Amino acid sequence: MITTNPFSELSEFVPSIAMQVYVVVMMVLVILGTLFDIIHKKNVKYFFENAKKAKKQATKTLGAGEKASIVLKTVASEILTTSELGAGKRRISHLLGMYGTIIFWVTSVIMIFCYSTPNVLTPSILPLLWHSGAIMTCFGGYWFWFFLRVDVTAEANPWYRLIQADLFVLSLVITTTFALIWSFVQSANISGWDTLFLVLFGLSNVVLFGGVYWSKFAHMFYKPGAAIQKNLAEADGSRDNLPAPSDKPKQFGLGIKRESPKHY
Amino acid sequence: MPTFVYMTRCDGCGHCVDICPSDIMHIDKITRRAVNIEPNMCWECYACVKACPNEAIDVRGYADFAPMGHSVRVLREEEKGTISWKIKFRNGTEKNFESPITTKPWGKYIPKLAEVEEPTEEAINSQLLYDEPKGLNIDTGLPKMKKERFKKGIYY
Numbered sequence: 317m318i319t320t321n322p323f324s325e326l327s328e329f330v331p332s333i334a335m336q337v338y339v340v341v342m343m344v345l346v347i348l349g350t351l352f353d354i355i356h357k358k359n360v361k362y363f364f365e366n367a368k369k370a371k372k373q374a375t376k377t378l379g380a381g382e383k384a385s386i387v388l389k390t391v392a393s394e395i396l397t398t399s400e401l402g403a404g405k406r407r408i409s410h411l412l413g414m415y416g417t418i419i420f421w422v423t424s425v426i427m428i429f430c431y432s433t434p435n436v437l438t439p440s441i442l443p444l445l446w447h448s449g450a451i452m453t454c455f456g457g458y459w460f461w462f463f464l465r466v467d468v469t470a471e472a473n474p475w476y477r478l479i480q481a482d483l484f485v486l487s488l489v490i491t492t493t494f495a496l497i498w499s500f501v502q503s504a505n506i507s508g509w510d511t512l513f514l515v516l517f518g519l520s521n522v523v524l525f526g527g528v529y530w531s532k533f534a535h536m537f538y539k540p541g542a543a544i545q546k547n548l549a550e551a552d553g554s555r556d557n558l559p560a561p562s563d564k565p566k567q568f569g570l571g572i573k574r575e576s577p578k579h580y
Numbered sequence: 581m582p583t584f585v586y587m588t589r590c591d592g593c594g595h596c597v598d599i600c601p602s603d604i605m606h607i608d609k610i611t612r613r614a615v616n617i618e619p620n621m622c623w624e625c626y627a628c629v630k631a632c633p634n635e636a637i638d639v640r641g642y643a644d645f646a647p648m649g650h651s652v653r654v655l656r657e658e659e660k661g662t663i664s665w666k667i668k669f670r671n672g673t674e675k676n677f678e679s680p681i682t683t684k685p686w687g688k689y690i691p692k693l694a695e696v697e698e699p700t701e702e703a704i705n706s707q708l709l710y711d712e713p714k715g716l717n718i719d720t721g722l723p724k725m726k727k728e729r730f731k732k733g734i735y736y
Binding site for chain 1: 662
């Protein structure tokens with residue numbers, strides 16, 4: 317199952333052009349949802365106004381080389397490895413979900429656009445990556461959903477309590493779960509069920525990509541920008557109005573350790 | 581001066597929710613980021629400001645001391661044992677303060693109320709709160725002010 321391209325098998329019933337149109341429509345939905353989100357929340361406007369204010373308060377002018385190095389460091393540390401989440405479980409679950417989703421989406425696009433006809437042989441690495449990406453997303457996503465969500469850990473709400481903030485993570489894990497089940501039932505030739513899970517997979521994709529305006533989907537576009545701006549503000553001295561670091565020596569080393577927020 | 585959260589800095593870790601003695605720091609239902617749900621009930625202990633690992637919580641100053649355009653930010657450096665405050669007024673005046681913070685391990689003095697004896701009826705009806713006067717280091721009870729020293733009109 318995991319080395320079989322599910323879209324190639326599907327192309328016997330659904331023309332590959334239909335699958336490609338579906339992918340393009342999903343991409344358009346994401347772009348439209350993000351644009352509506354930007355217009356409604358005015359967050360990008362706030363972001364640039366804030367950056368302008370920070371520039372005025374800067375005590376040091378950064379050269380292009382310095383800026384580039386800060387951006388690269390931010391990409392390496394805060395964007396690619398989400399260091400702001402510390403060294404705990406949240407970071408591992410986030411990384412699993414993030415890379416799993418990226419791998420799943422990229423391989424989906426490649427397989428649908430290049431290998432979705434029965435007569436073209438798919439390199440086995442692609443379906444393998446597609447399934448691995450889906451499994452990683454499910455693992456990271458369900459781990460987060462059941463155990464690590466702040467609503468559950470810090471606020472003591474039960475895992476089954478649904479709020480709007482759950483729309484993104486739930487639709488994401490449900491999409492990848494349906495994808496895996498569909499791939500399994502299709503490769504096992506369980507007729508009827510493969511159609512059912514294909515439809516569910518398609519619908520959950522519509523909820524995931526069509527719900528960008530209402531969900532936290534667009535955070536993956538905003539967060540990197542905010543991290544870069546934060547590090548630039550630290551380097552140019554404006555520091556978002558934060559006090560400068562104290563010049564006292566590090567006295568306590570690892571003596572002070574935070575407990576996880578579970579004292580409800 | 582109640583607190584508020586910068587959404588772009590908050591990562592929803594829940595430390596402020598955990599530490600708020602007023603139980604007014606909660607997680608927003610749409611963004612899953614921290615939010616002060618009741619700023620007028622904030623008793624301004626700034627535990628959340630100090631606890632935030634991302635410096636995402638700021639203080640909204642009173643209008644008489646820091647009108648619009650001000651900022652009150654705090655940087656807590658646990659390893660150095662310092663807490664620094666930067667207060668910026670609208671006219672650009674800056675005040676910087678740096679103080680030592682407690683060096684007790686985080687979470688060491690969380691009261692284990694389940695292990696404490698149940699209060700008596702008399703203790704419940706008393707004006708003293710939990711662990712008073714012992715917790716205030718006053719053995720003789722709370723200080724009382726004589727009525728003659730009250731400002732005119734404020735006693736009943």
